[in-house]
Amino acid sequence: MSYRSNRQTDHSSHPHDHARPHVRRPAPLHSPAPQASSRSSYTIAHAGKQVRIGPVVFWIVVGTVTVMGAWSAATATYFAFRDDVLTRLIARQASMQYAYEDRIAELRARLDRTTSRQLLDQEQFDQKLDQIVRRQSALESRAAAMNALPDVSVTGSIKPPARGAATDGGLSAIPKPSPINDTVIFVAPPDREARLESRTPPTVAAQPAQFAKVQGLDTALVRLQTSLDQVETRQLATLNAVEDQYEGRIRRMRGVFTDLGLDLNQMQGATPKGGIGGPFVPVKPPSKDADTFDRQLYRISITRAQIDRLNRTLSLVPYRKPVLGEVEFSSGFGVRTDPFLGRPAMHTGLDFRASMGDPVRATANGRVESAGWSGGYGRMIEIDHGNGLATRYGHLSDIKVKVGDIIKIGQIIGAVGSTGRSTGPHLHYETRIDGDAVDPQKFLRAGVRLGSS
Template sequence: MSYRSGHQSEFRQPHDSSRQQLARQPANPSPATHEENSYTLVHAGKQVRVGPVVFWIVVGTVTALGMWSAATATYFAFRDDVLTRLIARQAEMQYAYEDRIAELRAKVDRATSRQLLDQEQFDQKLEQVMRRQTTLESRAAAIGGMSDVTGSIRSPSRGAAAADPAPSATPKPSPISDTAVFVAPPDREARLESRAPVLSLAPVTKAAKIQGVDNVIVRLQNSLDQVERRQLSSLTSLEDSLESRARRMRGVFTDLGLDVGQLEAATPRAGMGGPYVPVKLSGDAGAFERQLYRINISRAQVDRLNRTLALVPYRKPVIGEVEFTSGFGVRSDPFLGRPAMHTGLDFRAAMGDPVRVTANGKVASSGWAGGYGRMVEIDHGNGLSTRYGHLSEINVKVGDVVKIGQVIGAVGSTGRSTGPHLHYETRIDGEAVDPQKFLRAGVRLSAG
């Protein structure tokens, strides 16, 4: 093998004969033998001998440098493509990251918007509940401040009932006799006890928080619905009661043949006045307001009829059970035994029992009156009058104004009498009429 550069260079190897001679040489070759096994490079007439190890090192180095040069050339040749792909990959990752951030931001915005919307809806619902509760409280105040003509629509509490004194052996009757006991309407109380008790019906407990605020709002609304139903039921009951009472009152005047207009004109009025302001109902009034308007109208009518009935003697003049010893009409005279006209009713009573006036009026006569003995006559106006005879004592004088249930004397046996009793008469325009007709009308009035 030989390499040539510029001038002729030769690379010579030993001949085969030389190899045979080397084989016959001893184990330790001489330096001359090494020179024969080395490689000789000839250049420009100069020779350079290198050993095989050095030679192959040089060849390996040259090969490595060639491969490195090829790799470097390839890298620089394709470097732009690699960088482009790396930049594109990085940009893709960045875009994906930004898209993910934008998606998360959108989710956060939607969640925030939903929370704001839920909060706004909750605030609206809560405001509606509070407005409704305020309305119901005002309605309850209106109902609580409304009293029937026979008394408050609110039933007395247990404490008030317990505070009443125990009845004595001789019961003291109310100004209205027990013949016409007015039964108070049933309990119509439908007020909100207070704002706090209504809210306590739906406390925001741990379970309510778990179920959500909507459940609390629903419970509050259900509670207010119950209160509203009780209020409407109360108003309906009160309206029915007032209408029924007004019908019974008008029936009393019809049964007795009395002119309501004339009696109303004769009814005395206490000091009152003021400008006339007609009652108006707004066009957008709800069911509660319309019903309350009707109730107020009915109450005004019942109140007017009640004031008029205060002049009608349909109550008993004595307390206790009604027991007549002699009725109105033709009877056998107790002294002569002959048929005679009895112009009143004789009530069985004990000596000294109180005698009470049966309607408002003015004392027209007070004193001794022949067969009546001690007698009191009360003028009730519009031709109506009552007489109370055979009294043992008289507590009023002529001209006194008396009220229903006021004691005007005591039972006795003065005048033409066979024993203690009360002779009671009812007169219309001076003519005696059967008092039982008035008493029966009072019983029907109080029975409703």
């Protein structure tokens, strides 16, 4: 490529043309404009092609190239002699890199904290769940212990025979106790058996991590805790009610001996033991760190053992009725007018109105001392209950026991009659202490208070 000017073309020639004579070519007559244009323009030739440009454009291009070259040289020189600029640039890049690294480290730390928090929450959840499971097991154990408490403690009483059953059965016809007004009955509160309302689902214990992801986990745990609190509250309330009833029962049972003027310790010492035998295993009291439930259950167990012992002692006290049905006396204990002589006389017992042949039952455990004809008593049975207590049943029409027989509460021992000094069918019933006749109503009233309270 070459740059050529028309003026150079018109006034110069190649070196080998110097020998030629200079011949001036006449210019055309009517073409001055093209010559002027040729002298003021530049031609660029490359590969046989020519491009003609004006001087303004040419100098603009030249100026631009010159300015750019000068700028590049100045910049290179500036950077070559000013190291602080490059240093600042490198420091800036390093600062940006450090900032990115710090940001990444912060994000990693935040992620680690989040992960640690999740692990901590999971661990706390597992601990709470384990605590709930242990507490549920403890409440179930308590419920089982409470279920072992007896619902009824009966000393024994007289139960009417079932319909169609024989009323004059043999010696083996021993009725079961029945809840009549002079019966010793202890009934536990109806809500004694405490049941768990809510149980932890099996999947919770098996897969705690999966359950922890369920929304509202805290609410579920709170509900479980609330349910267990309610169960525990009911169990403690039931224990309190049972303990109060046991203690009240003991007070009433001891009050019977006080009202009757009997020596409780002496009678308990003479009472046959309830067990048959076995190794002695002392009862261990609860430890100092035992909870309230265990200590209260221990007290109830001791109280229940005392009630059982008092029940065995009371089974020898004749405070029950000898006949069934409503109590109606034809004659009371004390001074009365003798029905045969019409003079004042001491009546040593109670006369129960009854029909001929009605069954007569033993009012306490004992042993038959006499059974047969006994003067004004007619056919009479006397039962020794131990500790100086005895009962007599007179004017019987039939005797169903013999001397030496062991008698149980409510056992039929004879039938109502009118033998001896009697004006009609009735039962003459006596209670004696150390051979002296005492008012049977004193014993009956004590039994009514004990059974109805």
